[in-house]
Amino acid sequence: MKVLVPVKRVLDYNLKVRVKPDGSGVDLSNLKMSINPFCEIAVEEAVRMKEGGGGHTKDSATEIVAVSIGPDQSQETLRNALAIGADRGILVKADGEIEPLAVAKILKGVIDAEKPDLVILGKQAIDDDNNATAQMLAALLDWPQATFASKIVLAGSKATVTREVDGGLQTLDVDLPAIISTDLRLNEPRYASLPNIMKAKKKPIDVKAPADYGVDTAPRLKTIKTTEPGKRQAGIKVKTTAELVGKLKEAGVI
Template sequence: MKVLVPVKRVIDSNVKARVKADQSGVDLANVKMSINPFCEIAVEEAVRMKEGKEHHAAGTASEVVVVSIGPAQAQETIRNALAIGADRGILIQSDTDLEPLAVAKLLKAVVDEEKPDLVLMGKQAIDGDNNAVGQMLAALLDWPQATFASKIEIGGGKATVTREVDGGLQTLAVDLPAVVTVDLRLNTPRYASLPNIMKAKKKEIAAKAVADYGVDVAPRLKVQKVTEPPKRSAGVKVADAAELVSKLKAAGAL
């Protein structure tokens, strides 16, 4: 079984994002970039599927291919995934941050070429927080989808996925090939060892251009303004519980 894992290069989750002075977007200059955390979880799960270790889907994957759409520096994001244990990578170079629909169209073209049995991807990227590409890709492919996976089991030509919903847990069985998006509680990604980081440098990364796929990636959306969240106002100290209750009543909180 071949597993295709899309990965995205995003601002590191520990970095506080800064808005550009003209409010046209987020300032990426001299900012640490990393693999999107949800994408990293998807890579980890795909590698576990390939490994022979004890795992609910161990040994079901024969090849793990990662694909990233982004600038030339996204090669490092792919190398990160290769160091975790993926087999090879594909970089579709784009110097603009494409909209979810354009990304889904490009991924469909990659799926048509690679013919994976499973597309395993993060439920969302932490920069745009759109949570849309997986669902759009499934629709374009006309494949079944299971989103927000906290557990995945493979067998009998199906993926059995436990997913987190507002009311608790829901379990779906989808026929393969399918698109599955992963949530935080699926696994904890490993730290890449130095030997694996060195091996990753020798693994193949195929360089592609958006134009190679003949896909319409024209933007449909226009960002009007990007602003930082309002700063939190300072709190006040109260002498005792009675004063706290009094202030809460005055503020209409009680």
């Protein structure tokens, strides 16, 4: 079984986002970039499939292909995925912000060429929080999808996916090939060991371009202005329930 895992290069989640003084966007200069946490969970799950961990049978994944769409620096993100356990990488070199539909179209081209049995990707990226690529990709491919997966069990040509929904947990059976997006509680990614980091430097990364898949990445949306959230106003203390009700009426809450 071949598993394809898209990964994205994003600002490290430990850092505070800064808005450019002119409001034209987010200032990423001289800041640490990392693999998107949800993508890292997807890579970890694919590796567990190959190793026979996490309830999977051993060798349920025989090859793991990591794919990243972005600038040259995205090779670092791919090396991170390779150090966790992916077998090889594909970089689709593209500068600027690539919108979810363009990402889905590029991934469809990669999938048409690679013909994987399963695609696992993070449910969203922590920079734009669109949560749209997996759903768009499933629609373009006309494949079954299971989003927000907290547990995946493979059995033959099917995957049983437990997904988190507002009312609790939902369990789905999907036929392979399928698209699965990962939630936080699916697993806890491992730390890449030094030997695996060194091995990852020798693993192959193919470099492609969006044009190789016939995709135009020109943005459909235009950012008018970017601003930081307004500062939260301090609250007030009340002594009685009647005073509380009065303040809520003044605020128009009741």
